[in-house]
Amino acid sequence: MxxxxxxxxxxxxxxxxxxxxxxxxxxxxxxxxxxxxxxxxxxxxxxxxxxxxxxxxxxxxxxxxxxxxxxxxxxxxxxxxxxxxxxxVRRGSVTLGTFPTVGSSFLPLAVRRYRELYPAITLTVESGREEHLIRLLEEGRVAMSLLWDYEWERIENDDLVLTELFVDPTVLLVGSGHRFARRRTVRMADLAEEPWIIRAGGHPVVEVLERSALAAGFTPTIAFGANDYQEAQAMVSVGLGIALAPRTATVNQHPDVRVVSLGDTAPSRRVLVAHRDGRVRGAAELALHDVLVDVARDYR
The missing domain is CATH 1.10.10.10 (Winged helix-like DNA-binding domain superfamily/Winged helix DNA-binding domain)
Incomplete structure (x- = not known):
């Protein structure tokens, strides 16, 4: 030989x-x-x-x-x-960026799967607002990040490679005693006379409400500006108003709040995973990307 x-x-x-x-x-x-x-x-x-x-x-x-x-x-x-x-993929580390609503709903499922498959890899997760996450990507401080966008404001960044994971629909939050609490679906046009609870500080869900209300032919009356979705749900639960939220924001649902579909009368957002174009991607990072895509397929 x-x-x-x-x-x-x-x-x-x-x-x-x-x-x-x-x-x-x-x-x-x-x-x-x-x-x-x-x-x-x-x-x-x-x-x-x-x-x-x-x-x-x-x-x-x-x-x-x-x-x-x-x-x-x-x-x-x-x-x-x-x-x-x-x-x-048997050792090493990888850092992932995320945002709160997905970090409290979809991401834990992916983290559990990844740790089961690759227990020796150190996975670090950093949560933040989207502009912060994009900066982390551009600076190479995270390997990849979960992001989101709406059809009227797509992420257009030549430095990023985007993969759509799933569509996150906008839903209606009403109190358990509300007239629509037992409905499976309502339309935005049915909500013209309702007081609304919004996210304060120019949160994107405010624009979702404004666009949806405009398409339905009314201007929403604002009753309260909440700092987060948990505060918004608390005010909805006592009847101060109703609210819109991405479905991923309703995983930790208040016991006195009901989630109702709006069908196609409110826009959905895309949930994406992004990495920097031209980045040399290690085995641990590629494996995490595959896990996110696989778990998202089940999550839909």
Whole structure:
């Protein structure tokens, strides 16, 4: 059986043109190269090199064997790279960005799956507003991040590669005693006379309400500006008003609040995973991306 290391030596001599040059390329001594060549010729049973004053020239058999050796060496390099990838998902670390509503609904499912599959990888999650998450991506401080957008304001950033995970519908929140609490679906046009609870501070769900109300032919009356969805649900539960929210924001549902579908009368948002274009992505990161996509397929 031909020895792989000796095949590598033969290939180096053929490509470099001399024993000395091959020795320098491989980090061997010239005498070690010569000994390996002699042993390879004995294994092959035919001369592989013609020795002459200016170096060595491969015989026909040497050229044939060198051609096969080149394929073997490349295949071994590919095998080592594949093993390195496998090792990469058995250890290492990866950092993911997220935002609160998905961080409290979809993401825990993905984290559980990832940790089951790759228990030795350290997964770190950082939560923030979208502009902060995009800055983390651009600065390379997170490997990838969950983001969202609406049809009227798509994320347009040539530095980011986006993958849609799922569509997050906008739903209606009403108190358990509300006239629509037992309805499965209502339309925005049915809500023209209702007081509304919104998210304070120019939150995107305010624009969702404004656009939906405009399309339904009314201007919403605002009763309260909440700092988060839990506060909004608390005010809805006591009848101060009704509210809109992405469905992912209703996982931790107040016991006295009911979630009602708005069908196609309120816009949905896309939930995305993004990474920086041109980023060299390690095995742990690629595995996390695959888990997010797989879990999102079930989550839909």
């Amino acid at each position: 031909l020895d792989v290391k000796r095949l590598q030596v033969l290939l180096a001599v053929v490509e470099q043109g001399s024993v000395t040059a091959a020795a320098e390329a491989l980090g061997y001594t010239p005498s070690a190269i010569s000994q390996q060549l002699l042993r390879l010729e004995r294994e092959a049973g035919v001369p592989l090199l013609d020795r002459h004053a200016r170096g060595m020239r491969p015989t026909d058999a040497g050229l044939v064997l060198a051609r096969h050796a080149r394929k073997v060496v490349r295949q071994l390099a590919a095998a080592e790279a594949d093993l390195a990838d496998i090792a990469g």
